Amino acid sequence: MKDNHISLEDKFQATIDAEVKIEPKDWMPDKYRKTLIRQISQHAHSEIVGMLPEGRWITRAPNLRRKVALLAKVQDEAGHGLYLYSACETLGIDRDTLFEQLHSGKAKYSSIFNYPTISWADIGAIGWLVDGAAIMNQVPLCRCSYGPYARAMVRVCKEESFHQRQGFEILLTLSRGTDEQKRMLQNAIDRWWWPSMMMFGPSDGDSPNTQQSMKWKIKRFTNDELRQKFVDVCYEQAKVLNVTLPDPDIKWNEERGHYDFGEINWDEFWNVVKGNGPCNKQRLNARRKAWEDGAWVREAAVAYAEKKAARKANQTKVA
Amino acid sequence: MNTCAHEHLNTFTQQKNMKSNWPLWEVFIRSKQGLSHKHVGSLHAADEEMAIQNARDVYTRRNEGISIWVVESKHITASNPDESESLYDPANDKVYRHPTFYDLPDSLKHI
Ligand SMILES: [Fe+2]
Ligand SMILES: [Fe+2]
Ligand SMILES: [Fe+2]
Numbered sequence: 001m002k003d004n005h006i007s008l009e010d011k012f013q014a015t016i017d018a019e020v021k022i023e024p025k026d027w028m029p030d031k032y033r034k035t036l037i038r039q040i041s042q043h044a045h046s047e048i049v050g051m052l053p054e055g056r057w058i059t060r061a062p063n064l065r066r067k068v069a070l071l072a073k074v075q076d077e078a079g080h081g082l083y084l085y086s087a088c089e090t091l092g093i094d095r096d097t098l099f100e101q102l103h104s105g106k107a108k109y110s111s112i113f114n115y116p117t118i119s120w121a122d123i124g125a126i127g128w129l130v131d132g133a134a135i136m137n138q139v140p141l142c143r144c145s146y147g148p149y150a151r152a153m154v155r156v157c158k159e160e161s162f163h164q165r166q167g168f169e170i171l172l173t174l175s176r177g178t179d180e181q182k183r184m185l186q187n188a189i190d191r192w193w194w195p196s197m198m199m200f201g202p203s204d205g206d207s208p209n210t211q212q213s214m215k216w217k218i219k220r221f222t223n224d225e226l227r228q229k230f231v232d233v234c235y236e237q238a239k240v241l242n243v244t245l246p247d248p249d250i251k252w253n254e255e256r257g258h259y260d261f262g263e264i265n266w267d268e269f270w271n272v273v274k275g276n277g278p279c280n281k282q283r284l285n286a287r288r289k290a291w292e293d294g295a296w297v298r299e300a301a302v303a304y305a306e307k308k309a310a311r312k313a314n315q316t317k318v319a
Numbered sequence: 320m321n322t323c324a325h326e327h328l329n330t331f332t333q334q335k336n337m338k339s340n341w342p343l344w345e346v347f348i349r350s351k352q353g354l355s356h357k358h359v360g361s362l363h364a365a366d367e368e369m370a371i372q373n374a375r376d377v378y379t380r381r382n383e384g385i386s387i388w389v390v391e392s393k394h395i396t397a398s399n400p401d402e403s404e405s406l407y408d409p410a411n412d413k414v415y416r417h418p419t420f421y422d423l424p425d426s427l428k429h430i
Pocket of ligand 1 (some may be wrong): 076
């Protein structure tokens with residue numbers, strides 16, 4: 001029995017080492033399944049909660065061009081959430097349980113969405129930095145060992161690049177605007193830079209699951225590796241916007257071939273994770289309210305479907 | 320008789336709503352004329368009409384398809400991966416099913 005178990009696990013690892021995807025009905029270690037359910041559902045929740053800070057600005061967009069773009073972007077995020085919930089369900093957990101975990105606060109979502117969007121420049125900053133960091137994280141996930149997750153990520157990544165470009169364009173326009181617009185731009189970068197850096201998660205030393213996830217090829221790069229890539233890319237892009245990243249320690253390191261950067265405020269990070277960020281309560285309440293307010297719609301749709309089915313069955317009987 | 324059926328329907332609805340709800344559907348999309356439908360994922364919907372509409376919104380926001388199939392997931396029967404040996408191995412030793420099995424001179428053309 002024990003031997004048999006070991007060989008199943010060895011076979012599983014060999015499949016992964018050979019870069020062959022794992023599919024829903026294949027045998028997998030319990031821990032692999034649990035890790036994926038946690039990661040994919042967190043990711044799905046992040047896409048869904050992520051609609052809230054931006055949704056606030058749809059009615060406030062400065063013109064119609066910006067408005068249709070933002071609307072399309074937010075709709076994409078809903079789509080991403082749905083692809084991911086669907087991938088998660090293939091692991092044997094149902095949608096209602098996933099929602100329950102979100103609404104009860106048991107499940108986590110990306111802490112970045114617990115920060116407020118107080119100016120129009122924030123929408124640009126989210127597109128550039130938040131979607132930018134998400135892309136950094138998500139591109140390697142297209143090669144994740146679990147088939148349904150990898151396939152969902154391919155779809156997501158195809159759509160993300162428009163998100164980042166629309167954000168950057170907003171910022172670029174502000175950077176060429178009035179002094180007040182330039183100040184608004186710099187202020188948004190000042191507020192969004194560090195939370196975006198935190199999106200890659202704790203440092204490798206404080207991320208106990210990283211090793212196993214790398215071995216299972218769920219993760220392809222460590223948190224710190226991805227964060228470094230992000231800094232290197234953003235530093236150059238910031239020049240185009242004429243903005244300063246709010247980190248006095250950013251400096252090119254010839255030896256490493258990377259930018260060095262300052263220490264992240266991990267107390268803030270853990271504090272927001274634990275629910276004490278500026279908008280945690282507001283976000284969860286908005287999700288719960290949407291779920292509760294939508295109950296009658298879900299019920300009515302089921303009643304209508306049943307009525308239709310019954311009518312159809314009756315007609316067949318008569319015929 | 321009608322009342323009875325109606326009551327039954329109501330209890331059924333209530334039971335279903337407690338656990339909540341909409342069944343799961345698998346979505347297949349034909350990306351263009353001439354290609355077959357391909358599985359793209361799943362979604363929840365109350366009935367087939369809504370499943371098609373939701374599939375349109377979720378899976379074809381950028382002209383990814385010209386035709387959609389939806390099938391309630393419970394109607395799909397899948398082969399068991401544990402039985403893949405007995406299912407697919409028999410094909411392994413039937414090399415004579417492949418054109419390269421047949422020894423013919425190089426000078427022979429158009430065959
Ligand atoms: Fe997204
Ligand atoms: Fe995302
Ligand atoms: Fe996005």
